[in-house]
Amino acid sequence: EAGVAQSPRYKIIEKRQSVAFWCNPISGHATLYWYQQILGQGPKLLIQFQNNGVVDDSQLPKDRFSAERLKGVDSTLKIQPAKLEDSAVYLCASSLETHRATEAFFGQGTRLTVV
Amino acid sequence: GENVEQHPSTLSVQEGDSAVIKCTYSDSASNYFPWYKQELGKRPQLIIDIRSNVGEKKDQRIAVTLNKTAKHFSLHITETQPEDSAVYFCAASPGGGADGLTFGKGTHLIIQP
Numbered sequence: 001e002a003g004v005a006q007s008p009r010y011k012i013i014e015k016r017q018s019v020a021f022w023c024n025p026i027s028g029h030a031t032l033y034w035y036q037q038i039l040g041q042g043p044k045l046l047i048q049f050q051n052n053g054v055v056d057d058s059q060l061p062k063d064r065f066s067a068e069r070l071k072g073v074d075s076t077l078k079i080q081p082a083k084l085e086d087s088a089v090y091l092c093a094s095s096l097e098t099h100r101a102t103e104a105f106f107g108q109g110t111r112l113t114v115v
Numbered sequence: 116g117e118n119v120e121q122h123p124s125t126l127s128v129q130e131g132d133s134a135v136i137k138c139t140y141s142d143s144a145s146n147y148f149p150w151y152k153q154e155l156g157k158r159p160q161l162i163i164d165i166r167s168n169v170g171e172k173k174d175q176r177i178a179v180t181l182n183k184t185a186k187h188f189s190l191h192i193t194e195t196q197p198e199d200s201a202v203y204f205c206a207a208s209p210g211g212g213a214d215g216l217t218f219g220k221g222t223h224l225i226i227q228p
Contacts, residue, residue: 003158004158031213031214033213040220040221041220041221042119042121042204042206042218042219042220042221043159043204043216043218044218045215045216045217048214048215055214056214056215091158091159093213095212095213095214097212102212102213103149103161103164103213104161104213104216106158106159106160107158108157108158109158
């Protein structure tokens with residue numbers, strides 16, 4: 001089966017600029033996650049969608065980060081304005097369900113560098 | 116919230132030897148503990164997981180053990196091979212599945228030829 005698709009793979013922006021990342025989950029996966037992985041650390045959950053509804057966004061810096069999942073399929077994550085500390089790999093993942101024994105499948109990620 | 120500590124941060128072993136990576140968690144409600152392998156520049160991939168109703172699980176050269184009382188779990192890799200070189204992440208979740216995963220900081224496993 002096709003995996004989780006993300007674009008772009010790399011992005012370099014200046015601080016205070018805006019940036020958007022796109023994710024297409026595995027077909028049929030109802031749950032979609034956005035993780036932030038800072039160099040040398042494990043992934044940190046930013047937001048979780050169940051279909052097109054938000055399940056958990058408690059760790060999303062809402063003053064600058066936003067995400068949407070229109071129609072319950074593709075999702076976009078936006079940062080506006082970016083800060084130097086936002087430099088990280090942004091990973092999208094999807095899974096069939098949330099409350100059952102189910103694996104999260106990760107995409108290749110978007111590496112963001114803020115200069 | 117959940118806090119997952121992982122040790123060591125770097126582990127170097129001779130090819131053919133065993134490797135052990137340890138994690139502790141803080142939330143007694145956590146009941147699902149997956150391990151992910153991430154090769155350089157690639158996506159994290161699930162290699163094994165364990166649920167709180169099981170003490171040990173094996174899959175060929177890989178095994179995971181869980182001590183609920185002490186709130187720690189470990190990854191054991193036997194007969195290590197060069198392709199085992201990667202960063203390994205442990206995680207914990209209270210939801211029984213992929214939701215609410217809190218990851219450790221990772222262990223860089225280096226297999227020396």
